[in-house]
Amino acid sequence: MVFKLMKKEFIEFRKTGKLIAIIVTFLLFSILSPITAKIMPEMIKSISSEITIIVPPPTWKDAFLQFFKNLNQIVFLIVVLLFIGSIAEEKNRRTAGLIVSKGIDRREWVLAKFLFQISLVFVLTIVSFFLCYYYSAILFPYTEFGTSLQSCLLFLFYMTFIISLTIFSSSVGNNIIQAGGIFIAIFIILGILNMFPSIKAYNPIYLSSLENQWIVSGVDWSSSIKTIISSVILSTLLVSVGVYLFNFQELE
Amino acid sequence: MSVIRTEGLCKYFKDKKALEELNLEVPKGIIFGYLGPNGAGKTTTIRVLLNLAKPTKGTAYILGEDIRKSRNYLRKVGFLPDVPNFYNFFTAREFLSFIADITGIENPKKRIEETLDLVGLKNEKSRIGTYSRGMKQRLGLAQALLPDPELLILDEPTSSLDPQGRKEVLDLIFSLKGNKTVFFSTHILTDVERICDRIGILKEGRLILEDSIENIKKRYRKRRVLIEVDNLEKFSDKIKETLPLNFLEIKDNSIIIEVSDIQYTLREIPKLIVQNDLVLERLEILEPSLEDVFLEVTSGV
Numbered sequence: 024m025v026f027k028l029m030k031k032e033f034i035e036f037r038k039t040g041k042l043i044a045i046i047v048t049f050l051l052f053s054i055l056s057p058i059t060a061k062i063m064p065e066m067i068k069s070i071s072s073e074i075t076i077i078v079p080p081p082t083w084k085d086a087f088l089q090f091f092k093n094l095n096q097i098v099f100l101i102v103v104l105l106f107i108g109s110i111a112e113e114k115n116r117r118t119a120g121l122i123v124s125k126g127i128d129r130r131e132w133v134l135a136k137f138l139f140q141i142s143l144v145f146v147l148t149i150v151s152f153f154l155c156y157y158y159s160a161i162l163f164p165y166t167e168f169g170t171s172l173q174s175c176l177l178f179l180f181y182m183t184f185i186i187s188l189t190i191f192s193s194s195v196g197n198n199i200i201q202a203g204g205i206f207i208a209i210f211i212i213l214g215i216l217n218m219f220p221s222i223k224a225y226n227p228i229y230l231s232s233l234e235n236q237w238i239v240s241g242v243d244w245s246s247s248i249k250t251i252i253s254s255v256i257l258s259t260l261l262v263s264v265g266v267y268l269f270n271f272q273e274l275e
Numbered sequence: 276m277s278v279i280r281t282e283g284l285c286k287y288f289k290d291k292k293a294l295e296e297l298n299l300e301v302p303k304g305i306i307f308g309y310l311g312p313n314g315a316g317k318t319t320t321i322r323v324l325l326n327l328a329k330p331t332k333g334t335a336y337i338l339g340e341d342i343r344k345s346r347n348y349l350r351k352v353g354f355l356p357d358v359p360n361f362y363n364f365f366t367a368r369e370f371l372s373f374i375a376d377i378t379g380i381e382n383p384k385k386r387i388e389e390t391l392d393l394v395g396l397k398n399e400k401s402r403i404g405t406y407s408r409g410m411k412q413r414l415g416l417a418q419a420l421l422p423d424p425e426l427l428i429l430d431e432p433t434s435s436l437d438p439q440g441r442k443e444v445l446d447l448i449f450s451l452k453g454n455k456t457v458f459f460s461t462h463i464l465t466d467v468e469r470i471c472d473r474i475g476i477l478k479e480g481r482l483i484l485e486d487s488i489e490n491i492k493k494r495y496r497k498r499r500v501l502i503e504v505d506n507l508e509k510f511s512d513k514i515k516e517t518l519p520l521n522f523l524e525i526k527d528n529s530i531i532i533e534v535s536d537i538q539y540t541l542r543e544i545p546k547l548i549v550q551n552d553l554v555l556e557r558l559e560i561l562e563p564s565l566e567d568v569f570l571e572v573t574s575g576v
Contacts, residue, residue: 120325123349
């Protein structure tokens with residue numbers, strides 16, 4: 024059943040143009056990031072011919088820093104905008120009520136949405152990573168595969184948390200505005216908590232900083248394991264609570 | 276066996292008792308009309324029966340299953356919501372295909388074509404987002420019928436259809452009589468009168484009347500007689516003098532009277548006509564319409 028419901032999510036994304044939007048966003052930044060990193064020093068130098076600006080020659084690290092910066096800002100925004108209404112809007116439009124009135128298990132209905140979103144983001148992230156790596160390898164004399172791949176893995180943990188949060192927000196909210204408000208409120212709280220060093224290590228949004236740290240200073244699993252574990256636990260909790268709440272919610 | 280049986284079903288919201296001690300029985304194979312003014316609790320009843328809302332107290336048994344303990348019965352129920360909303364990106368055929376997929380219908384292609392044909396959407400190829408309200412209502416009926424359910428719950432199935440569409444949908448519902456049980460809410464009383472076996476009238480969350488239409492009409496018979504004669508004024512004066520009347524009205528060349536003893540009245544009227552040298556053109560015992568009954572019970576007269 025979950026697979027059948029995931030198929031509907033895929034058809035919805037394909038027919039409403041959301042699929043093209045998310046594919047283009049991911050692929051665009053995977054190609055643009057190494058190119059931007061490569062030409063950025065030249066662009067900076069060309070700003071003024073009178074001042075001498077010394078810019079160190081770019082490396083693969085600049086390409087991946089650019090890549091993760093784009094993923095954490097623009098791609099993050101696109102993902103949240105596309106997924107935040109997945110449950111809330113179906114409740115608001117009453118299609119959720121129509122489908123569950125056919126005896127479809129509510130838990131499976133929510134899980135199908137979560138699994139579809141995770142699968143889509145994982146596939147696109149991995150394809151984007153390889154594209155970015157490919158262009159980086161062409162443009163720079165050396166590109167480290169292992170470090171960049173493991174940083175990409177951190178991004179996947181981070182996105183799992185973000186998607187879990189959208190599922191939770193969408194389950195609780197009765198429309199896209201409420202769901203968006205819940206998401207933003209939780210995200211702001213996590214952002215504030217990130218300022219406390221004692222809590223930071225357990226904060227899932229710290230994963231987005233760790234990706235860059237790993238690129239710059241090298242992979243360090245031991246110092247990141249707490250963040251990864253707490254992120255996995257919180258993601259599981261958010262999805263479970265979202266599923267639980269939806270299972271008992273009154274629908275139109 | 277009752278397909279729907281509610282036992283003291285209550286549904287309270289913060290500031291409103293939407294359903295209060297609802298005890299309802301819908302026998303197998305009949306068409307049951309569920310009536311009530313706006314806000315009476317019709318849609319709330321349907322939401323509770325479909326497990327979309329939880330009862331505050333009491334329970335309901337649908338096809339023998341307690342709705343508080345199981346949701347399995349939903350597989351045998353078809354539902355048309357009052358405001359049918361679907362996935363706008365699908366065509367009707369694609370949407371039914373999705374419903375067939377998730378409900379596990381055997382031989383889905385054949386069944387989908389049959390159902391689309393039944394509701395008059397067979398040649399419709401555009402996306403649901405472009406449909407009129409009437410077309411959405413037809414599609415709603417199609418998706419409800421698609422899994423060949425034992426019980427059909429229809430919330431205002433004809434509310435946005437034109438007269439032709441309404442007739443077709445009512446004929447379709449009527450054709451299901453005996454094979455399926457149909458529970459439908461409406462406030463179009465002529466629809467109910469045309470196809471329903473039994474009705475229930477709800478007012479402020481309480482079921483105030485439940486019976487067959489025939490019994491209800493008998494119970495609410497007014498003992499009203501319509502008379503047409505060649506001289507209305509003369510007859511009117513004479514009848515006022517002769518018969519004990521509860522009510523008299525002259526309307527469109529007719530006199531309508533309400534009496535306590537209908538047999539006595541029917542014996543006396545011909546005598547009165549002959550004695551006064553009048554010509555009797557029409558004599559009819561008026562049956563109350565369902566609208567009369569509905570207005571009477573819902574206004575508390």
